[in-house]
Amino acid sequence: MTGQIAARVQLALVGAIGGALLWAVFQADEREWIGHYPAFVLFALVLSAFGALLAMAGPLGLTRALPRALGLGLAVAGLVWLTALRFGEADALFSPPIPILAALTVATLPVPFLIAAAKSSWHDYPELFLEAWSIVLRVAAAAAFTGLVWLVIYLSDEVLRIVGIDVIRRLLAHDVVPLILSGAVFGLAMAVIHDLADLVSPYVVLRMFRLFLPVVLGVMAVFLVALPFRGLDGLVSGLSPAGLLLAMVAGGIGLVSIAVDQSDADATQSPLLLRCTQGLALVLPLVAGLALYAIWIRVGDYGWTPGRIFILLVAGIGVAYGLVYAGSVLRGGPWMERIRQGNIRMALLVVALAALWLTPVLNAERISAASQLARFEAGKTPVAALDVQALRSWGKPGAAAITALEAKAAEPGQEALAQRLAGDGAPVMDRGALAAKLAAVMPLQPASATGTRDMLFAAVDDYQLQDWQRVCDSKLPDGRPGCLMVVADLLPSRPGEEAMLFLQRSPDYAEITGLYLDDRGQPVLRMAAHPDGRYIEAADAMALMRSYQDAPPPVTAAQLNQLGTDAAGLLFLP
Numbered sequence: 281m282t283g284q285i286a287a288r289v290q291l292a293l294v295g296a297i298g299g300a301l302l303w304a305v306f307q308a309d310e311r312e313w314i315g316h317y318p319a320f321v322l323f324a325l326v327l328s329a330f331g332a333l334l335a336m337a338g339p340l341g342l343t344r345a346l347p348r349a350l351g352l353g354l355a356v357a358g359l360v361w362l363t364a365l366r367f368g369e370a371d372a373l374f375s376p377p378i379p380i381l382a383a384l385t386v387a388t389l390p391v392p393f394l395i396a397a398a399k400s401s402w403h404d405y406p407e408l409f410l411e412a413w414s415i416v417l418r419v420a421a422a423a424a425f426t427g428l429v430w431l432v433i434y435l436s437d438e439v440l441r442i443v444g445i446d447v448i449r450r451l452l453a454h455d456v457v458p459l460i461l462s463g464a465v466f467g468l469a470m471a472v473i474h475d476l477a478d479l480v481s482p483y484v485v486l487r488m489f490r491l492f493l494p495v496v497l498g499v500m501a502v503f504l505v506a507l508p509f510r511g512l513d514g515l516v517s518g519l520s521p522a523g524l525l526l527a528m529v530a531g532g533i534g535l536v537s538i539a540v541d542q543s544d545a546d547a548t549q550s551p552l553l554l555r556c557t558q559g560l561a562l563v564l565p566l567v568a569g570l571a572l573y574a575i576w577i578r579v580g581d582y583g584w585t586p587g588r589i590f591i592l593l594v595a596g597i598g599v600a601y602g603l604v605y606a607g608s609v610l611r612g613g614p615w616m617e618r619i620r621q622g623n624i625r626m627a628l629l630v631v632a633l634a635a636l637w638l639t640p641v642l643n644a645e646r647i648s649a650a651s652q653l654a655r656f657e658a659g660k661t662p663v664a665a666l667d668v669q670a671l672r673s674w675g676k677p678g679a680a681a682i683t684a685l686e687a688k689a690a691e692p693g694q695e696a697l698a699q700r701l702a703g704d705g706a707p708v709m710d711r712g713a714l715a716a717k718l719a720a721v722m723p724l725q726p727a728s729a730t731g732t733r734d735m736l737f738a739a740v741d742d743y744q745l746q747d748w749q750r751v752c753d754s755k756l757p758d759g760r761p762g763c764l765m766v767v768a769d770l771l772p773s774r775p776g777e778e779a780m781l782f783l784q785r786s787p788d789y790a791e792i793t794g795l796y797l798d799d800r801g802q803p804v805l806r807m808a809a810h811p812d813g814r815y816i817e818a819a820d821a822m823a824l825m826r827s828y829q830d831a832p833p834p835v836t837a838a839q840l841n842q843l844g845t846d847a848a849g850l851l852f853l854p
Contacts, residue, residue, distance in 0.1 A: 288471040290342050291334060295467025298330030299459035306455070312798065317364045324360040328387035329353025334467055335391050335415050338474030340398050348394045356387045359638035366645055367675035378590045378637070378644070385634035389627055391415060405620045406542035413482040422469035429465045453814060486538045490548055493535050493556040500528060500563050507570075522578075522591060525571035529598040532564050536605055537623055540616040547616055561609045561619070565602030571595045583661070584651035585670065586644040593633060601626055645674040649681040656685070663696045714745050721752045722763050725832035729767035732777045736795055739803045751783045756826070762790075764825050766843060768835045771796060780808060780843060780850060782825035790821040792850060808850045811842055816850070824850070 305326060309319035332352045336345035363379045392415065396407040437448040451457055539557040541547045548554060572595040579588050604622035608615045636642040649671060655661040666685075671678040682701070689698040715737040724733055737745065752763040762784035770778040778796035785791065794806040809815060824844075827833075833843045842849035 284475055287337075287342075288468055288475070291337055291467040291471040292464045293467070294330065294333055294337065294342070295463035295465070295470075296460045297463070298326060298334075298467075299461070299463030300456060301326045301330070302463075303456040303459045317361070320364060321357050321361045324383060324387075325353045325357035328356040328383075330463075331387065332391050332394075334470050335419070336395055338418070338470060339395050339411060339414075344398055348398065352387065352390060352394065356383055359383065359386060359635055362640065363638045366640075366643060366677065378586055382634040382637040386631060386638070389631045389634075393627075403624055405624060408624065409537075409542040409620075410482075413486060414477065417482045417485070418470055418473045421473050422466050425469040426462055426465045430462075450812075450814075486541075489535065489538050490550075490553055492531075493539060493553050493560060496528070496532055496535055497556050497560045497563070500532070500560070500567055504563060504566060522571045522574040522595065525567055525574070526591070526594055526598055529564060529568045529571065529602070532560050532567070533598070533601050533605075536561055536564075536619065540619050542620075544614075544616055558609045558615075561602075561605035565599055565606050568595060568598035568602045572599055583655045584644075584648045586648050586674065589644045589647060590637075593637075597626070597630060597633070600629070643677065646677040649674050649677040653681045653684060663700050666697075666700055668701055714742065714749070718745050718749050718752065721761050722748065722765055723761060723829050725764065725766045725828055729777065732767045732779065733765060736779055736797070736803065739797055739801060740795075741803075744803075748781070748783065751785060754784070756784065760826075760829060764829050766828055766832065768841065768843060770794065770835075770841050770843070772837075772841055782821065782828070784822055784825065789818045790825060791818075792816055792821050792824070811849055 302323065305319055305322045308314045308322075309316060314322075329349050329352065333342075333345055333349035336349055340348075360379075360383055363383075392408050392412040393402050395411045396402050396404050400407055433448065433452075437446075437452075440446070440448060536557055539548045539553060548557065572592070575588060575592050575595055579592070582588075601622075604626060605619055608618035608622060611618065633642075637644065652661065652667070652671065656666060668682070668685075671681050671685075674681075685697065686701055688694055689701055715734070718737065719730075719733065724730065748763060752761040754762045756762055764782040766780045766782070767777050768780075769776075770780070774796065776797075778794060781793045781795055783791050783793070792808040794808050796804055796806075798804050807815075828843075833849075834845060836842045836845050836849060844850060
C-alpha cells in the first residue's frame, strides 16, 4: 500500500511539474523573453513529453518511462521546429490546425509501441492492443475526473463568496495555480485508474462496441446499393461527403479491430458478428475508394490546398486499411491474425506520414501554393476566384506566390489582379481616412495625447480600427460614445507612453485592454487588471469608462504604473 501511495504521489508531482513548466513557457512568450517559435517548440516538448510520461509511468514505472517519454518529446519538438520554419508567424500553424493534428499523432501513437517494447516486444500485438485501449480509457477517465474537480472548486468558491470569503478566487487569479492544480489532479487520476485496472477494464466497453457491427455494415451496404441509382454527383459537391465517408471508414476500422481483439480466443465468437466483421472488412475499401475519388475530382477542379492534401492522405490510409482487411478475409485461413499484423504496419505508416507532414519532404503549403499559382497562370482560375487570403495563410510558400502575383499585377492590363491583391476583391481601404474617422469619435484622455494615439492607430491592423469604430458608434445612454482611450506612462521600463482602451461591446458588457508598441514597433494588446490581480467586472469597467471620460485619471507611480488610486486602479497584466 505504501508503494501504491508513493506511485500516486509521484504522478501527481509529475503532473504538477508539467503544469508549472507549461506556465513558464507561456510566461516566457508573454514577456517576450523568447520568440514565439521557440515558445511553441518548448510547449510541444513539455506537452508531449509529460503526456507520454503520465501514460507510460503506470505500466512501466517512472524510472523506465522517463527516458522514453523524453526521447519522444524531443522528437516531436524537433518536427514542430521543422514545421515552424515554413511560416512567418507562429499563429499560422493553427490555421488550419493540420500541423497540430500531425504533431499529436506523432506524440500519441508511438506510446503503446514504447510500452510494448519495454515489456516484451514492440510488435507484440496483444500487448499493443491492451495498452492502446487502456491508455484511451485512463486518459478519458482522468480528464473527466479533472473536470469534476474543477466543478467542485468553482461551486465551493461561489458558496464561500456568499459569506464574503474569496480566498479560492484570489488563489486561482494567479495563472500558475490552475495549471499546476490541473496537472496534479490529472496525474493523480492516471495513477489511481491504473491501480484499478482490474476493476476499470476496457474490455467491457469494447465488447459493447461490437454490437454496432451490424448497424454500420447495414448503413454501408445500403449506401453502396443505392449509389448507382442516385449517381456520383453527390460525392463531388464538396469535401463534406468525402469527410462523412471517411468518418464511416474510420468507425469501420475501429469496429473490425475490436471484433478481432488481441487473439482468436478473445475475438468475438458470435457467428453473426463474425460474418458482420468479414462483411465490413470487404466493403471498407469500396467506401474509402469512393471518398478518394470524390477528393481527386475536387482537386482536379480546384487544385491543391493543404486541407485537400490532408484529406487525400486520410482517404489513402482508409483505402490501405480496407485493402489489408479485405485481402486478409479473402485469403481465408487465419484471417484475423493477418488483420492484427496489418494493424501494426498501418499504425507505423500513419506515424510515418504524420512525421513527414511536419518535414520539408511533405510541405503541403509549398505544393498548394505552386498548384494555385500554376492554375492561375494557365487561366484555369479567374481573378475573381483567386483565394488571396488562403495564399497569405500558407506561410513562406504562400508569400512567395503572392510576390509572384504582385509582379504580374504590375504589368499593364492587370488592374483587376492588383485590386484583388490589394483588398481581396474589395475596394481598397483608405487607412488614413479610417484612422481619422476613429480619432474623431473616440474620446481621448488627456485630450493633448494625440501623438501617442495616432502612432498606435498607425500600427494596429485595419480590422482592429474597424472593430473599435463599431464600438464607438454604439452610444451610451447619455449619448456619449461607448469607447475611450486613456494615454499614460503605464510601463516605466519602456520608452514613451501606453494606452488603456475602454470598449463597451453591449449594454451589459465592457472590456479594458492595454495597448503599447514593442521594440519592433508592433502593437501588443494586454488584458488589464486591478492591482491585486482581480479581473475587472463588466459593471466596474463601464463605471470607470464613464468616470474617465469626464476627466483624466491620475497616474500612480509603481513598478507598473496604474491608472487611478488604491484598489480601484487599473494596470497591465504583467
